[in-house]
Amino acid sequence: GESVGLHLPTLSVQEGDNSIINCAYSNSASDYFIWYKQESGKGPQFIIDIRSNMDKRQGQRVTVLLNKTVKHLSLQIAATQPGDSAVYFCAENTSGTYKYIFGTGTRLKVLA
Amino acid sequence: SAVISQKPSRDICQRGTSLTIQCQVDSQVTMMFWYRQQPGQSLTLIATANQGSEATYESGFVIDKFPISRPNLTFSTLTVSNMSPEDSSIYLCSVASGGGQPQHFGDGTRLSIL
Numbered sequence: 001g002e003s004v005g006l007h008l009p010t011l012s013v014q015e016g017d018n019s020i021i022n023c024a025y026s027n028s029a030s031d032y033f034i035w036y037k038q039e040s041g042k043g044p045q046f047i048i049d050i051r052s053n054m055d056k057r058q059g060q061r062v063t064v065l066l067n068k069t070v071k072h073l074s075l076q077i078a079a080t081q082p083g084d085s086a087v088y089f090c091a092e093n094t095s096g097t098y099k100y101i102f103g104t105g106t107r108l109k110v111l112a
Numbered sequence: 113s114a115v116i117s118q119k120p121s122r123d124i125c126q127r128g129t130s131l132t133i134q135c136q137v138d139s140q141v142t143m144m145f146w147y148r149q150q151p152g153q154s155l156t157l158i159a160t161a162n163q164g165s166e167a168t169y170e171s172g173f174v175i176d177k178f179p180i181s182r183p184n185l186t187f188s189t190l191t192v193s194n195m196s197p198e199d200s201s202i203y204l205c206s207v208a209s210g211g212g213q214p215q216h217f218g219d220g221t222r223l224s225i226l
Contacts, residue, residue, distance in 0.1 A: 008152060031212075032212050034214055034215075036217075041219070042219050042220075043116075043204050043206075043217035043218050043219045043220045044155070044204075044217045045217070046113070046214050046215075046216060049214055089154060089155070091215075093211070093212060094212070095211065095212035096211045096212055097211045097212070098143055098145070098160060098208065098210075098211045099157060099170075100157070100215060102154045102155040102156075103154060104153075104154050105153075105154050
């Protein structure tokens with residue numbers, strides 16, 4: 001088994017329901033944000049990104065919301081499926097720099 | 113996005129030994145990075161691998177412990193030297209086209225030290 005996510009906060013969601021994963025970011029100068037999905041035994045996979053000139057961005061079944069006032073980022077997954085079970089990380093970046101700061105991660109468990 | 117291959121995918125090593133991890137990308141990339149992910153934790157940047165020059169290390173990581181090479185725009189290695197059980201982690205290679213651009217990751221090397 002994979003050791004990633006053993007001690008992370010866990011969100012349990014019924015299959016078919018919507019999931020909301022939250023992230024508080026640390027740097028008020030950050031202007032670029034990414035959500036990653038990490039499945040057991042794999043590296044983080046890019047899901048969706050958003051820049052600070054937007055407050056909402058939609059992808060396929062996913063929506064990212066950005067609230068710069070309170071430095072909060074959320075990932076909404078519609079109609080959650082078993083394949084969505086993974087650890088989700090937010091990452092923040094300041095444009096023009098290479099360094100990303102990763103959040104602590106949330107483990108999403110989809111219940112059948 | 114680029115396809116990133118890491119070798120080995122996992123290893124079990126004796127303390128005091130060293131292991132070199134390889135990262136191969138299927139296209140030329142501007143930036144390559146090495147991260148560590150300790151059990152149950154998030155990702156921590158070790159260093160930026162610079163092509164043709166010394167890597168840029170983050171606070172808490174030093175070249176003697178984690179020597180890095182990047183001979184060209186598609187390949188990099190990370191060596192974990194004089195390993196101890198505390199070095200048991202997942203080591204991840206990532207690439208990006210530049211600052212403020214998405215980073216994409218390999219599947220990592222799962223390292224256990226006995």
